Amino acid sequence: MYEQEEEKIRKGPWTVQEDMRLVNYITLNGEGRWNFLAKAAGLRRSGKSCRLRWVNYLRPDLKRGNITPQEERLIIDLQSRWGNRWSRIAQYLPGRTDNEIKNHWRTRIKRKFNAGNRPSQHSMCSTCMPDQFIEQNDGAEKDRTPQSNIPQNHTVFHFDEQRNSNGVNEFNGNKSGLFETLAMPFQMESYADMLSELHEFLMEDGNLSPFTEF
DNA sequence: AATTCTCACAACCGCCGGTAT
DNA sequence: CATACCGGCGGTTGTGAGAAT
DSSP: OHHHHHHSOOOSSOOHHHHHHHHHHHHHHOSOOHHHHHHHTTOOSOHHHHHHHIIIIIOTTOOOSOOOHHHHHHHHHHHHHHSSOHHHHHTTSTTOOHHHHHHHIIIIIHHHIIIIIOOOTTTTHHHHOOHHHHHHHHHTTTOOSTTTTSOTTOGGGOOOOOBOTTSOBOOOOOSSSHHHHOOSOOOOSSHHHHHHHHHHHHHHHOSOOTTSOO
């Protein structure tokens, strides 16, 4: 009875323990094979759910902080070109996820449009999105490797870091998840630091490993 | 102070295409 | 070739937080 309940796939918000388990497992073993990963990490989650949590929230290369005006203009331009191809659009905004862009579009940009403030289409082409750049990447559409065909030194990717009034990089406080709810007193400069602190914590704690039940 | 409304976003769902068997 | 499985995508929903009343 209870054991059957235990076996059920969990849904809903992720707990700190689940986040830690997932981060720890992927850091040690890499991502992919999500269904296997979910079981191997001892998570009572679907592979899909694990992938989503990692891709949209826990990935180390995510850019945290508000969408900048430059990024917003890029989103508007790319959306006008390609429609709701969010994953494709996300490839041109390093550190941003398709989910994040989609949410931003729906909740902010679209509302602005509905209010009659729609900017002219391709409004940023001449400044931030040279045709040469567009064409180059259109031509490489089949190459689905994110960022693999993005010119490293192109100005369009030189977005400023989101900084707060103290000039410190903003680590956006999301409503739920590892960063806000961790009880540990992390003083982190970057996600990499957080990961190493997390690993230290896991090793010291001794109660949590990817293979122990909780 | 209490209630209602609005907004933002994390997470789920269903579908589709690619790959393995 | 047929089927099953998996991962990725876009659409949608649920919910917490803050603002407005």
